Amino acid sequence: MDTDPTDSAPTPPPAAPASVPPPPVGGAHASLVTRAKNILLQPAAEWAVIDGETTSIGRLITGYAAILALIAPIATLLNILMTPFGSYLFNAMGFLIKLLLIVYAVSLGTILLLGLAIDLLAPSLGGTKNPVQAMKLAVYSGTAFWVASIAIILSPWLWVALGIGYGGYLLWLGLPKLMRVPADKAATYTAAAVGIWVVVAVVLYKIAWSLIFSAMTGGLM
DSSP: OOOOGGGSSOOOOOOOOOOOOOOOTTOTTOOHHHHHHHHHHSHHHHHHHHHTOOOOHHHHIIIIIHHHTTHHHHHHHHHHHTSTTHHHHTTSHHHHHHHHHHHHHHHHHHHHHHHHHHHHHTGGGTOOOOHHHHHHHHHHHHHHHHHHGGGGGTOHHHHHHHHHHHHHHHHHHHHHHHSOOOHHHHHHHHHHHHHHHHHHHHHHHHHHHHHHHHHHTTSOO
16 A cells, blocks of 8 residues: 655754744834933934824823832932931931922923823914823923932022023924924924923922922921
């Protein structure tokens, strides 16, 4: 009886699965560090990536803004430690905690209010009203503001100058892409947004110092 030659033929090994390329840098799930580095060092390319991402205001705040805003109170604490009163303030722990919370509120609140303002300005300056895109623009431009808060160690006003200075440049690059602003109105939109940013930062800064003074005199103790 003849034997079918295919009966004894060896079974070929299964094909190796196709390799999956890694996600591009700055993709939809870019890490916080990667996003911060890219928006500061290669902002034009990163805005194009950010424009195509699907996200929510809540995710922008909890996954990015609320974390980077911590730099300001940490820098404030370091500044305090460098003063002759540093050791004394650790004996007034209640006041110190309130101070750091106030600084954190200013750091985070400034950018969130900026996002609201950018969205409200859109229709009058040729842009498309979109609260998520506006908050993307504020939060990722705010990266410069938060990173610059390291300068609190030297001067709080240096933080505001450096942070809003470079942050305004990031806004100017991102506005046409995210808010669909015509090129001839991008400069006006940027100037209005930066002006509001400065006013909000100064007002919150003054409110913060008022609260800190009240805490020092026993108003919040």
